């Protein structure tokens with residue numbers, strides 16, 4: 266039973282100002298944004314926005330704006 270690193274890359278939004286950061290979510294649910302300890306507004310509480318690798322594919326965001334075109 267070796268411990269695996271089930272750390273997921275996620276997008277996390279600040280609960281205070283809704284700024285979105287690249288973050289990692291630990292198996293225990295802990296969310297830590299990458300590169301800094303907390304949001305620039307001083308908050309260190311975040312919630313997950315996406316659990317995908319859209320960070321490498323910004324076009325994902327554009328598709329959401331196209332819904333309802335049919």
Ligand SMILES: [Zn+2]
Nearest residue numbers: 279282304306
């Ligand atoms: Zn903030």
